[in-house]
Amino acid sequence: xxxxxxxxxxxxxxxxxxxxxxxxxxxxxxxxxxxxxxxxxxxxxxxxxxxxxxxxxxxxxxxxxxxxxxxxxxxxxxxxxxxxxxxxxxxxxxxxxxxxxxxxxxxxxxxxxxxxxxxxxxxxxxxxxxxxxxxxxxxxxxxxxxxxxxxxxxxxxxxxxxxxxxxxxxxxxxxxxxxxxxxxxxxxxxxxxxxxxxxxxxxxxxxxxxxxxxxxx
Numbered sequence: 175x176x177x178x179x180x181x182x183x184x185x186x187x188x189x190x191x192x193x194x195x196x197x198x199x200x201x202x203x204x205x206x207x208x209x210x211x212x213x214x215x216x217x218x219x220x221x222x223x224x225x226x227x228x229x230x231x232x233x234x235x236x237x238x239x240x241x242x243x244x245x246x247x248x249x250x251x252x253x254x255x256x257x258x259x260x261x262x263x264x265x266x267x268x269x270x271x272x273x274x275x276x277x278x279x280x281x282x283x284x285x286x287x288x289x290x291x292x293x294x295x296x297x298x299x300x301x302x303x304x305x306x307x308x309x310x311x312x313x314x315x316x317x318x319x320x321x322x323x324x325x326x327x328x329x330x331x332x333x334x335x336x337x338x339x340x341x342x343x344x345x346x347x348x349x350x351x352x353x354x355x356x357x358x359x360x361x362x363x364x365x366x367x368x369x370x371x372x373x374x375x376x377x378x379x380x381x382x383x384x385x386x387x388x389x390x391x
Contacts, residue, residue, distance in 0.1 A: 208355065212344075215299075
């Protein structure tokens with residue numbers, strides 16, 4: 175249990191995808207103008223990151239990786255070795271399809287159930303499909319946990335890292351939305367209005383989050 179807690183804390187605070195890895199900056203800057211939209215985007219990213227992590231891990235382990243658990247090897251592997259069923263070169267393409275499908279489900283749900291939030295997110299909602307943070311966590315899971323012998327432990331860690339990555343994204347974008355709402359109430363030089371001052375604030379937040387380094391130790 176301690177290992178899982180440390181993994182969650184690490185991905186949320188120490189190795190935050192936005193402030194430590196600088197992934198997903200496009201929706202971070204675009205949707206952090208209002209707290210309501212930021213919370214909606216954060217919730218969508220949590221769902222997509224978690225589900226994409228789990229689904230991509232299952233697809234990689236049982237369809238793409240050249241292991242004894244590869245379904246193609248189990249069905250057609252008579253007289254062959256697992257290496258003959260190495261489809262890892264399709265990893266990026268398959269993961270993009272998985273993420274795009276999940277984003278489409280989220281988009282349809284918001285359009286039907288929460289139209290104001292759907293309108294507030296605008297173009298940034300479908301852009302989750304190309305959000306490098308979502309792709310990053312899927313690839314990172316494969317690198318860290320994809321080939322562990324204990325499939326159950328590996329899957330739990332994968333799901334936890336995906337969920338933690340989404341929580342970290344939501345935390346930072348919510349904090350940033352509060353800062354930007356306050357920035358709208360003060361005088362900012364014309365040259366720094368909009369994205370420039372947002373990136374400056376993001377840089378300061380990244381420096382602040384460096385204080386969490388070594389927290390897991």
